[in-house]
Amino acid sequence: MEPGTKRRAADSADARDDKRHKTKKQWRTPRGNANTGPPLIEPGDSGIWATCNKGREGKCTGELRDLFAEYAELMYGTGAAPEATEMAPTSIENEINAEVAEMKHPVSAQLFTSVRIDVQCVVFFKTVAPIEPVSFVKRICEDALSNPHRKRTRYTKRLSPITLMGRATLEGVEKVARTVLEPSFHHTPVQPRKFAIRPTLRNFNLITREKVIQLVAQCVGSGHQVDLKNYDLLIVVEIFQNVCGVSVLDDDFERLKRYNLAEIFDPTPVAEVKAKEQQAPAPKLDNEGMLAEGSKAEDGSHLQELVKAEEAVMELDPGAEDTASTAAMR
Secondary structure, eight states: OOHHHHHHHHHHHHHHHHHHHHHHHHTOOOSSOTTOOSOOOOTTOEEEEEEEOTTOHHHHHHHHHHHHHHHHHHHHSOSSOOOOOSOOOOSHHHHHHHHHHHHHSOSSOOOEEEEOOSSTTEEEEEEOTTOOHHHHHHHHHHHHHHOTTSOOOSSEEEEEEESEEEESSHHHHHHHHHHHHHHHHOOSSOOOOEEEEEEEEESOOSSOHHHHHHHHHHHHOTTOEEOSSSOSEEEEEEEETTEEEEEEEETHHHHTGGGBHHHHHSOOOHHHHHHHHHHSOOOOOOSSOOOOTTOBTTOTTOOHHHHHHHHHHHHTOTTOOOHHHHHHHO
């Protein structure tokens, strides 16, 4: 056979192989739902934000996944799938059927789902029932503080639990805030509470910090007072891109190093903390009707002083957010 004829025969064989390969791939059954994309943060979700050092997002996610699974088992008696039985499938067909059945009816719910965030030094885990993020994170930090020599995490900094997510619009923030604040502030008869509001904005500039604080303070309702240092309840607001999350924490937040595991395990030396306190300007009140400590929540039309004071408090935090997150927040 001449060289040209050999080349044409080889090309023809390659074409047939490519066609068979494409046909086989075309009819291959996808595993799971073909339309399933990466997990997203959506209104109605709950979860836990965490910060870490730059470039350590993957390691932070891994160590938190293990830590969360351990505490889910400890607190709720769930999170671990049952061990396989000895009666394993004996044929390929049975193995396939068992795998399909497991996909349709999972053995155990996915209690924690990590969501990829396009922000350096930040990770997020979605949670589902029975996980209650606020009590869950508090328990982790309490155990860490009671036994700081048993260092459970290496890359994780601050944990921020979120009770409920909504849309990052004026209406969405108000809706989520009213839902989350109702059990803590809207009892009848009213039990007066001292409160503070701490917003964090990442990759978001549609609503200012001042407006967020004003809106949430109005949702608190009457009969309560602002107290930035000696609060009874801290309202945490986390906004990322198009979603907003709110939670209410008690006054143990300060004792537990603001849920900063890095500070619990390796506290910043007292001398450095005092140096920061001396350098940070103290918030000043003016006489133009700005909301000051001790003001009633219903006087929420002027909240710039609350914003300034909150920012000053954040500057004094030895475990403050990393530079990249702080820049994105502003």
